[in-house]
Amino acid sequence: MISLIKRPIKHKFAIISFTISSLFLSGCASKINEEQHQQLLESFIERADVASSLSGMDESNWWHQFDSPQLNQLVNLALVKNHDLKTSQLQLKSMLARLGAQKAEYLPQGNITVSAERSSLAETITSQSSANIGVDWQIDLFGRVTALVDAANASAMSKAEQLRLLKVEIVSSVVKGYISYQGNLENELIISQQIEALKQSIDVLKARVDEGVANELDLNRTKAQLSQQQALLPAIKYAQYRDLSTLALLTGQFTNEMMLTEKTGFLSSDLAVEIADPNNAIALRPDINQALFNFSQAYSLSVAASKALLPNISISGFAGVLGLNNTRLVDTQQQWQVTPQLEWSLLSYPALIAQKDAQQFLSEAAYSAYQQVVLKAINESELSLQFLIKQTNQHSYAQARFKHANNAFLQAQAMYQEGQIPYLELLDARQDVLIAEKNNIDTSISSLIAKVSTYQAFNGHWSQQLITEH
Template sequence: MMKTLINSNLKSNVSIMFKNKVHIVAAVMLSALITGCASKINETQHQQLLESFIERADIASNLSGQDELNWWHRFNSAQLNQLVDAALAKNHDLKTSQLQLKSALARLGAQKTDYLPQGSISASANRSSLADAISKESTANIASDWQIDLFGRITALVDAANASAMSQAEQLRLLQVEVVSAIVKGYVNYQGNIKKEHIATKQIEALHQSIDVLQAQVDEGMANELDLNRTKAQLSQQQALLPEIKYAKYRDLSTLALLTGHFTNEIKVDENSEVLLSQIAVEIIDPNNAIALRPDILQALYKFSQANSLSVAANKALLPNISLSGFAGILGLNNTRLVDTQQQWQVNPQIEWSLLSYPALLAQKEAQEYLSEAAYSEYQKIVLKAMNESELSLQLLVKQNNQQSFAQERFKHANNAFYQAQAMYQEGQIPYLELLDARQDVLIAEKDNIDSSISSLIAKVSTYQAFNGRWSRQLTAEK
């Protein structure tokens, strides 16, 4: 079972286990099946489905601790917090999604107006001449048409529009999760590349000093050119790493700039190597809800609800359409100023049944039912994918914690070996080349330790990204 805290000090005593995976999948299928029985999913039904899901699922039940809201604050970096805030405020993908959500809400409002009578108000004046006879006429009237939702077709269409708006809201939340996670990962990678650049620069400086020493020894006949050439080869190898590291730094900076809505030359990120030493623990107060409330799961649920509502509307289209139309107005003869008018009105109840269009309506009904089944299948896939992602994130977290502990041990031993080699060289027990190799080993071990620290932090970010249901909802609430 997962311990209460998962941090870099956990080693082999940490293990992950998902209990009753068959029951989890069964709960998912059951919740989707219940969903398919209704023409829409309102908040009460939705909450009942989630509660039913949580009761039957046991997702990392012991992965608990402090609240994960604003988890990136645990890095204790004001600069990182500012980048996250800037991304949430200025990211263009988020702005686009917000506008699309407003459009979906507007379409929902427009769809709801179908419950009300539709109509127009008109006024006109007419003056004409025929065979020197001039005629005048003026009219003003109100015309209306009311589609009576006796069989629930309009309700089904409103439900579909509502589900579409809710789906778009979850899409916005999903983008927020991706943006926040990408900002934190980009920031960690950037700080790691700065540290690796320092290590490579330090190694190059040390190799230059070694070459100067070896060149003097070769000139004096105290060393051979083999050692000198091997040292120069190591120097070229380290120098070749710098362009790659500089490009990686620029790539990370470019990613952060894009996410925050800037050009790369407009953003500046200060060095903060302390981030790489962050001993943050992955703590999630309610892992079941953190999975069940993931925006991708809810988005798939709302898409299924939308398809199901459209399927209901297609079924209702096979039934008669009942409407009530009419108009009321005034008519002015022999004048164009609506004086000396006469009243006129008309009421026209109507039943229309598209019997001759039945083959086409049946085909549309069948097509929409297939789309509903496809949305149900997609929902199942999304839920299973979320399960797999959460499990993999936990397994990756354990792997990276273990690897980081090994990398730290390697760096410690390589550092001790270098000091020992330095003392032995000063006493004349080993040649200079062995001292050089020991120094090379410790610098390589230090670089690998940095890589391991970066990977461990990224794994923690990925875990929060997988268990995002609660903290992503909090971001939406703050907006």
């Protein structure tokens, strides 16, 4: 069994920061217990058997193994034009702007005021002008502003991880949709071939019935099989349209704009599932990182709520000039004022304590949610491996079944031509081949989708490349 993250947890945060350096996010949301975080992950892995034998090459751009330029183009198009992705990117930019606004709280705030006044009272006209600079500086003596900055930073980091998670889902969905579409095209081809073969058989049987060599039962059984195969075509056509609609939505297009072609032998593609570092690929999953930053944000807000119980120290002041009896700032007099201020909300203590307790509970809830996400990620990874084994075995059996059914049909054809078996037995053999061939295609589709789901579960490394490349 492979243990998770033998390197220090600080290396993990360095990787996360690097992946979104293009977004000007540096560092991680601080004030969390990194040692506790590392111990939690390792304790979960010690009780789990995740990918103990799954290791190999770097999984970056794993969908290139299909050797399909059309699929690669769809993935690239989805990463550029998907509207959900654009929405998430804009939301991330908004959070980065809010982070910048929160960091500005470290600096003095103020304004510049220029005014001129002219008034009349009892036929006496007076004029006055002034120009002032007002400054208000809240001194972060007890760290409340720092805690709010940490919370804003964690919120932005969480959104960045959500963006990475969305890219994982989009890429996986595009590949799955393309596999399904190619599978349905192959299903349609096979059904069409079978329909043509049955029509030819019906023509032969009609002639033999007319000659008195065959009976109406054989002819009607063949017509029944023909109708059964023809009834499958509308469902196949709808499935193809559904796949196109899914791919169109993922790539930001209308369904009638999708122009996909059949790739012969696509279902036979040898998609190997190889993960360079399976356990680390779980630890770096964006959903785990997102939950971690959500906890960090809640913790920082809890710290800020605690700091609200302490005095608030600020310095305010202004400097300017005052012009009496003129509106043009001439013959002015200088004026200034500095006001240190200590504000302590002692009478609001009951409300502040309640707010602190509420935020503390939210912080504990966020940590519990983080634990649940870690556990879910490990279970999901294990389940994806079991599903992969199941689908691989089923596909192997389906291939063997089709091989044997096809051999039986060829034997039945030869025996029928020699008059050793009746035509109904030949029809039964043909039906067995149809069922086995359809099952072989369906298990091929399911096997490939299971492999994609495995890459989707172990996405920690290849999803980071999506951030750096797109």
